[in-house]
Amino acid sequence: MIGTLAAGALAPHPLYKEVKSRITRDLAAGVWKPGEPIPSEARLARGFGVSIGTIRKAIDELVAERILLRQQGRGTFVATHSEDRTLFYFFHIVGKDGSRELPMTEMLSFRKTTARKEDATRLAIAPGTPTLRIQNLLKLGGKPVVFDDIVVPGALFPDLDEHTFAGRDGTIYGLYQARYGINVIRISERLSSALATGTVAARLAIEAGAPVLVIKRVALSYNDTPVEYRVSTVNTAAHEYLSDLWKTEGR
Amino acid sequence: MIGTLAAGALAPHPLYKEVKSRITRDLAAGVWKPGEPIPSEARLARGFGVSIGTIRKAIDELVAERILLRQQGRGTFVATHSEDRTLFYFFHIVGKDGSRELPMTEMLSFRKTTARKEDATRLAIAPGTPTLRIQNLLKLGGKPVVFDDIVVPGALFPDLDEHTFAGRDGTIYGLYQARYGINVIRISERLSSALATGTVAARLAIEAGAPVLVIKRVALSYNDTPVEYRVSTVNTAAHEYLSDLWKTEGR
DNA sequence: TTCGATTTGTTCGTATGTATT
DNA sequence: TAATACATACGAACAAATCGA
Numbered sequence: 001m002i003g004t005l006a007a008g009a010l011a012p013h014p015l016y017k018e019v020k021s022r023i024t025r026d027l028a029a030g031v032w033k034p035g036e037p038i039p040s041e042a043r044l045a046r047g048f049g050v051s052i053g054t055i056r057k058a059i060d061e062l063v064a065e066r067i068l069l070r071q072q073g074r075g076t077f078v079a080t081h082s083e084d085r086t087l088f089y090f091f092h093i094v095g096k097d098g099s100r101e102l103p104m105t106e107m108l109s110f111r112k113t114t115a116r117k118e119d120a121t122r123l124a125i126a127p128g129t130p131t132l133r134i135q136n137l138l139k140l141g142g143k144p145v146v147f148d149d150i151v152v153p154g155a156l157f158p159d160l161d162e163h164t165f166a167g168r169d170g171t172i173y174g175l176y177q178a179r180y181g182i183n184v185i186r187i188s189e190r191l192s193s194a195l196a197t198g199t200v201a202a203r204l205a206i207e208a209g210a211p212v213l214v215i216k217r218v219a220l221s222y223n224d225t226p227v228e229y230r231v232s233t234v235n236t237a238a239h240e241y242l243s244d245l246w247k248t249e250g251r
Numbered sequence: 252m253i254g255t256l257a258a259g260a261l262a263p264h265p266l267y268k269e270v271k272s273r274i275t276r277d278l279a280a281g282v283w284k285p286g287e288p289i290p291s292e293a294r295l296a297r298g299f300g301v302s303i304g305t306i307r308k309a310i311d312e313l314v315a316e317r318i319l320l321r322q323q324g325r326g327t328f329v330a331t332h333s334e335d336r337t338l339f340y341f342f343h344i345v346g347k348d349g350s351r352e353l354p355m356t357e358m359l360s361f362r363k364t365t366a367r368k369e370d371a372t373r374l375a376i377a378p379g380t381p382t383l384r385i386q387n388l389l390k391l392g393g394k395p396v397v398f399d400d401i402v403v404p405g406a407l408f409p410d411l412d413e414h415t416f417a418g419r420d421g422t423i424y425g426l427y428q429a430r431y432g433i434n435v436i437r438i439s440e441r442l443s444s445a446l447a448t449g450t451v452a453a454r455l456a457i458e459a460g461a462p463v464l465v466i467k468r469v470a471l472s473y474n475d476t477p478v479e480y481r482v483s484t485v486n487t488a489a490h491e492y493l494s495d496l497w498k499t500e501g502r
Numbered sequence: 503t504t505c506g507a508t509t510t511g512t513t514c515g516t517a518t519g520t521a522t523t
Numbered sequence: 524t525a526a527t528a529c530a531t532a533c534g535a536a537c538a539a540a541t542c543g544a
Contacts, residue, residue: 073511074542191464191494265513292529304514322522
């Protein structure tokens with residue numbers, strides 16, 4: 001018998017890759033919501049007309065990419081931005097003594113504007129496209145450490161206003177995910193060193209001209225679609241940016 | 252029949268984990284040298300008395316950790332530090348225009364000293380232990396961009412002298428690997444911003460007091476054994492540090 | 503508390519495809 | 524062409540964790 005899937009059109013060679021991209025498509029379409037279980041491996045196998053091993057191989061890769069989360073005896077779930085597990089995957093600032101702490105955030109401003117040139121290229125949209133621009137202050141140990149300047153395409157977040165934003169429960173990416181179905185799964189960051197300008201220095205309670213770490217981040221969703229551009233300015237007097245490749249472990 | 256391995260003592264639960272740690276042990280012991288193939292999956296399966304699927308699962312993880320490299324039709328090889336594939340995994344400085352370029356390096360000094368406090372804690376050795384300390388200048392596009400201050404335990408590199416070091420063919424980690432059997436498989440980096448001191452500024456041909464990126468790196472071998480501590484100072488006027496989690500792709 | 507159904511985790515085995523030498 | 528090695532796909536059995544009856 002020919003598998004119902006193998007008989008389909010133009011599989012990108014291996015069967016499990018086809019299964020993976022179909023699951024990814026459904027994930028992107030919101031068929032299963034974050035935190036919810038996807039169908040069991042046995043059910044998916046029957047549905048796709050492939051063996052359970054093929055399903056497992058497809059899911060293996062999605063789990064490695066942190067898009068799905070397996071739990072023995074329970075099921076396989078769409079990863080959320082509310083677990084500690086994923087928090088420190090997107091937040092890299094730690095104390096110089098090695099301490100890891102989640103920041104308290106304070107919204108400083110929320111404006112509707114249009115994409116400047118830099119915003120546009122990073123977000124792959126046309127200059128002048130409506131955007132939301134949010135300024136955020138992150139405190140660690142009660143002291144301001146990071147100043148965030150966030151730009152997102154307005155079209156992705158239709159009715160987002162400053163009260164919704166400031167009154168959110170968890171992280172920003174958690175808000176994107178839970179209320180707008182926008183799932184940040186990967187980030188790309190470029191770091192450089194600079195001198196604090198007067199306005200930023202005031203936010204961070206440091207002197208103008210003090211050295212600061214500047215992080216330019218693009219947040220990406222399924223199929224590497226950019227959904228947020230963020231410039232963070234960090235006071236690294238007592239904190240550092242941690243880049244620990246492959247200590248993800250648990251593999 | 253009971254598998255020859257399962258009958259052995261105290262497997263850390265799953266069989267494939269035991270297989271993995273045995274392969275890792277042999278790798279660390281230098282049974283197979285970098286660039287050489289390890290035995291075929293079928294041969295390993297017979298040797299361990301387990302199924303080929305179990306071998307594959309163990310090797311899968313070692314490949315994901317970039318310790319091994321599979322090539323269909325050829326075999327499975329011990330990863331080396333000479334392939335482009337791995338170079339940019341350990342070198343993160345790119346042009347602000349996105350250009351990736353391998354640096355020209357110039358050795359500035361090579362000294363035999365002893366571990367200072369910071370060196371000792373990072374390398375997990377006692378303060379005062381003999382070390383080698385090397386200063387290196389990295390040029391991109393002909394201009395100095397990175398100043399490296401490298402400390403390694405002398406015991407790991409018995410007869411290493413400055414001519415061997417300066418006259419090496421490829422990368423520094425390639426030298427560690429090929430001549431001393433020291434295999435760097437992972438790095439952990441902590442980044443901060445600072446003002447250039449006079450001596451470093453002179454090396455980088457910038458003004459003292461200019462902002463620089465400071466990278467403190469620990470290079471790790473099998474079982475997370477630290478083998479090198481390196482402080483890099485980067486002029487980020489025209490370059491950036493790229494942290495691209497999970498664009499490793501090919502998975 | 504116990505039991506059974508469900509779901510993922512591990513291990514085995516086999517067959518066939520594809521790349522390399 | 525033939526042999527070898529990894530890649531894909533299938534199927535089956537049992538273990539371990541979870542959850543509700």
